[in-house]
Amino acid sequence: xxxxTVLSPMTSHFQARSFGSMLVALGYIYPLQDHKRLVIKxxxxxxxxxxxYFWPTQQWxxxxxxxxxxxxxxxxxxxxxLELHEQEHYNRLHKWMNHKWDFIVMQAKEQxxxxxxxxxxxxxxxxxxxxxxxxxxxxPPGTVSAMDYGLDRLIDPNADEVTGESLLVKYCATYNxxxxxxxxxxxxxxxxxxxVTYWTLNMPYVEMPTKMRVERWTFSFAELLxxxxxxxxxxxxxxxxxxxxxxxxxxxxxxxxxxxxxTMSEKAEHIYKTFLARGAPRWINIDGKxxxxxxxxxxxxxxxxxxAAQTHIYMLMKKDSYGRYQKSPVFKETxxxxxxxxxxxxxxxxxxxxxxxxxxxxxxxxLRQMEQEQRxxxxxxxxxxxxxxxxxxxPHLAVYSGITDFPSANASPSLPFLAxxxxxxxxxxxxxxxxxxxxxxxxxxxxxxxxxxxxxAAAGGNVSKSRMALSLHRLLKRGCTPATxxxxxxxxxxxxxxxxxxxxxxxxxxxxxxxxxxxGNFFQIKVDIPxxxxxxxxxxxxxxxxxxxxSRGGVGAKEIICPWESLTPQNGTG
Amino acid sequence: MYTAGACNTKQIGxxxxxxxxxxxxxxxxxxxxxxxxxxxxxxxGGCTDSLQLRDELRQTREKALTLAVSICNHLTSHLRNKSLxxxxxxxxxxxxxxxxxxxxxxxxDMCKVFNISDIFSLANTDALVQTGxxxxxxxxxxxxxxLPDLNLAPNPTLSAGLESQERSTMEQEISQMDHxxxxxxxxxxxxxxxxxxxxxxxxxxxxxxxxASLALxxxxxxxxxxxxxxxxxxxxxxxxxxxxxxxxxxxxxxxIFFT
Numbered sequence: 001x002x003x004x005t006v007l008s009p010m011t012s013h014f015q016a017r018s019f020g021s022m023l024v025a026l027g028y029i030y031p032l033q034d035h036k037r038l039v040i041k042x043x044x045x046x047x048x049x050x051x052x053y054f055w056p057t058q059q060w061x062x063x064x065x066x067x068x069x070x071x072x073x074x075x076x077x078x079x080x081x082l083e084l085h086e087q088e089h090y091n092r093l094h095k096w097m098n099h100k101w102d103f104i105v106m107q108a109k110e111q112x113x114x115x116x117x118x119x120x121x122x123x124x125x126x127x128x129x130x131x132x133x134x135x136x137x138x139x140p141p142g143t144v145s146a147m148d149y150g151l152d153r154l155i156d157p158n159a160d161e162v163t164g165e166s167l168l169v170k171y172c173a174t175y176n177x178x179x180x181x182x183x184x185x186x187x188x189x190x191x192x193x194x195x196v197t198y199w200t201l202n203m204p205y206v207e208m209p210t211k212m213r214v215e216r217w218t219f220s221f222a223e224l225l226x227x228x229x230x231x232x233x234x235x236x237x238x239x240x241x242x243x244x245x246x247x248x249x250x251x252x253x254x255x256x257x258x259x260x261x262x263t264m265s266e267k268a269e270h271i272y273k274t275f276l277a278r279g280a281p282r283w284i285n286i287d288g289k290x291x292x293x294x295x296x297x298x299x300x301x302x303x304x305x306x307x308a309a310q311t312h313i314y315m316l317m318k319k320d321s322y323g324r325y326q327k328s329p330v331f332k333e334t335x336x337x338x339x340x341x342x343x344x345x346x347x348x349x350x351x352x353x354x355x356x357x358x359x360x361x362x363x364x365x366x367l368r369q370m371e372q373e374q375r376x377x378x379x380x381x382x383x384x385x386x387x388x389x390x391x392x393x394x395p396h397l398a399v400y401s402g403i404t405d406f407p408s409a410n411a412s413p414s415l416p417f418l419a420x421x422x423x424x425x426x427x428x429x430x431x432x433x434x435x436x437x438x439x440x441x442x443x444x445x446x447x448x449x450x451x452x453x454x455x456x457a458a459a460g461g462n463v464s465k466s467r468m469a470l471s472l473h474r475l476l477k478r479g480c481t482p483a484t485x486x487x488x489x490x491x492x493x494x495x496x497x498x499x500x501x502x503x504x505x506x507x508x509x510x511x512x513x514x515x516x517x518x519x520g521n522f523f524q525i526k527v528d529i530p531x532x533x534x535x536x537x538x539x540x541x542x543x544x545x546x547x548x549x550x551s552r553g554g555v556g557a558k559e560i561i562c563p564w565e566s567l568t569p570q571n572g573t574g
Numbered sequence: 575m576y577t578a579g580a581c582n583t584k585q586i587g588x589x590x591x592x593x594x595x596x597x598x599x600x601x602x603x604x605x606x607x608x609x610x611x612x613x614x615x616x617x618x619g620g621c622t623d624s625l626q627l628r629d630e631l632r633q634t635r636e637k638a639l640t641l642a643v644s645i646c647n648h649l650t651s652h653l654r655n656k657s658l659x660x661x662x663x664x665x666x667x668x669x670x671x672x673x674x675x676x677x678x679x680x681x682x683d684m685c686k687v688f689n690i691s692d693i694f695s696l697a698n699t700d701a702l703v704q705t706g707x708x709x710x711x712x713x714x715x716x717x718x719x720x721l722p723d724l725n726l727a728p729n730p731t732l733s734a735g736l737e738s739q740e741r742s743t744m745e746q747e748i749s750q751m752d753h754x755x756x757x758x759x760x761x762x763x764x765x766x767x768x769x770x771x772x773x774x775x776x777x778x779x780x781x782x783x784x785x786a787s788l789a790l791x792x793x794x795x796x797x798x799x800x801x802x803x804x805x806x807x808x809x810x811x812x813x814x815x816x817x818x819x820x821x822x823x824x825x826x827x828x829x830i831f832f833t
Binding site: 048049050051052053054058060063065066072075080094098099100101102103104105106107110111113114115117118119121122125126129 | 603604606608609610612613615616617618619620668671672675676678679682685686689690693694703704705706707708709711713714716717718766767768769770771772773774775776
């Protein structure tokens with residue numbers, strides 16, 4: 001028997017211990033007493049060298065046949081009392097190597113009897129050797145090995161300390177308590193205890209997040225945005241502040257960047273129309289230079305065309321909204337409601353129970369469905385007081401509340417949305433009824449030919465889609481008209497829009513009677529529009545509604561022209 | 575693996591009944607040569623490694639190879655015989671699987687010994703690993719070769735020539751084994767997954783007779799070991815009883831004396 005001693009050539013006690021731990025973990029030496037814990041203990045416990053036959057140096061494959069023979073031998077020796085994991089392995093091997101089983105049993109008996117020929121101490125030594133070999137190569141559950149994590153884990157003692165890198169140090173200091181390797185994972189690490197509470201508490205869209213998660217949101221803005229629950233919270237806050245379009249724009253840019261190539265240009269166009277164009281319903285505030293770059297890039301849209309604008313908005317949110325968010329009552333309430341789970345203390349018996357109750361987690365298909373339902377729910381409940389009620393926000397919202405599949409999302413989320421907003425259905429349902437009439441009107445109403453091909457082509461392009469989507473889309477184009485007047489960002493106009501949005505039920509026969517030039521009147525409300533709503537003095541600020549309608553009637557359908565569309569008369573993308 | 579014993583391949587002529595042949599194969603397969611070789615291999619490189627051990631290994635290896643060759647020929651010829659009835663074919667396939675598995679085990683062990691003896695040359699006995707073993711493998715080798723005792727003449731002193739010669743011999747043997755395994759696979763197509771074993775899932779130790787058949791007896795070899803403790807406890811109880819009786823007798827005698 002040999003005692004392990006500190007290897008004197010090593011430069012430090014710590015190095016010696018590390019090296020020793022590595023030797024034990026790999027199987028060159030094995031402990032005599034606590035044979036399942038493959039660590040070097042600093043006390044006087046005894047270790048022995050493993051015989052070269054069992055060394056891992058040559059990396060001979062560790063055969064299951066050998067393991068089966070070993071287990072059979074052990075079964076003989078222990079008269080049928082094997083440990084639980086050994087029993088399970090044995091049964092499994094019996095199932096998979098059934099054809100060889102006679103051989104294995106026979107061989108086990110022969111080896112057992114051959115061992116009896118040896119002297120007793122040698123027999124014991126050989127048993128220990130074999131057992132140690134199999135602890136290394138088929139570890140029982142809960143084996144502590146020096147190569148694993150933990151305080152004794154192997155780290156290179158020669159690694160240089162990272163000095164002078166204050167950023168890294170700061171990062172480490174911040175995330176130290178959140179790292180499941182470095183600090184305890186509340187309530188318990190599922191990989192260790194087989195208890196999945198940690199995962200269920202930290203699901204992406206959980207109602208009440210954990211304290212640790214909420215704390216992480218305060219570390220940086222990126223953390224907040226990358227956590228779906230955090231993003232929801234932030235969205236809620238922005239909704240209260242009436243600046244939700246920033247986040248919506250950012251999300252839509254992300255969608256563009258990571259989305260499918262087929263729908264890319266359509267998406268880009270929509271984003272432009274919704275957020276960037278002059279008079280867009282959800283106009284975002286970016287500086288002139290960025291806008292210039294973006295518009296120029298949109299002529300040949302690609303995935304990263306909106307990068308500059310997105311970065312601008314991101315920095316805006318980070319510098320401005322993020323700080324206010326952290327002081328807001330929304331956040332404070334979330335922090336108050338956050339749960340801090342108790343740490344689990346499982347006994348060994350309970351651990352085994354947990355191991356038996358292991359079940360596979362939800363299938364990714366179900367998870368994706370849940371996510372889509374979540375997105376639909378969010379799309380349905382987007383606050384429309386920000387927008388003018390006269391816009392048909394539905395198709396936009398479907399996209400910009402995060403639904404990735406662009407065309408198909410048109411129909412389904414719109415319906416629940418429509419159900420929520422009693423005011424809106426009327427124009428839309430009217431539009432549905434009178435699609436043919438509106439079609440005629442659209443075609444007839446294009447006096448100034450510029451926007452004509454665009455609208456027509458766009459309209460034509462929509463034919464392939466569903467009827468409803470078709471009409472909604474056209475409605476959208478028309479809806480852009482009054483949106484320029486009524487879309488508002490400032491709170492002032494909200495109330496105004498609110499009051500003015502008591503849409504009189506427009507009689508169905510009105511559109512058909514209206515002359516082509518009265519397209520704008522389709523959404524005309526018989527209420528005065530307060531002057532402060534006219535934020536976008538793009539059109540001539542005629543007090544005369546007729547004139548306005550007239551001018552808009554001509555320009556109306558092509559109100560929001562994508563600049564690249566004007567260059568290309570043929571616009572295949574709807 | 576499985577010793578040849580007294581049986582000689584040349585004695586088995588084509589007139590032997592298939593069944594007897596199977597019994598013979600089974601008998602041969604039940605010999606412990608491979609198991610013993612593994613035990614001996616675990617000594618190599620340790621502090622009890624010696625020329626004697628290497629010699630024992632060599633002898634065991636030779637025995638194993640002769641055995642392997644004979645069984646291989648038997649099994650191959652019979653399995654290639656298309657006119658074999660179904661039941662017997664299944665039996666032969668079972669034996670085939672057992673034989674090929676043991677050949678593979680032996681091959682692996684041989685390669686390991688070859689590698690280790692490369693690293694741990696006997697010329698430098700200080701480099702041998704202190705594994706804590708005391709005895710050598712003589713008894714195991716004796717069992718392998720089915721000899722009651724191994725009386726080996728002490729080997730002449732180790733020389734470089736001896737070691738390299740041994741190495742080359744071993745290389746040849748390993749390649750021979752390789753060829754045999756390949757040959758077997760080529761000549762006979764045994765579908766391993768179709769083979770169904772007879773034996774039980776759990777092995778129980780037989781009594782100490784070597785020539786036991788495959789039928790398992792439930793006599794546990796360890797039980798004789800249990801007898802002494804039981805008997806000892808019985809003896810203790812009896813002694814106690816006896817003492818009590820003695821005390822009672824003396825007391826009664828005393829009473830009679832004093833009354």
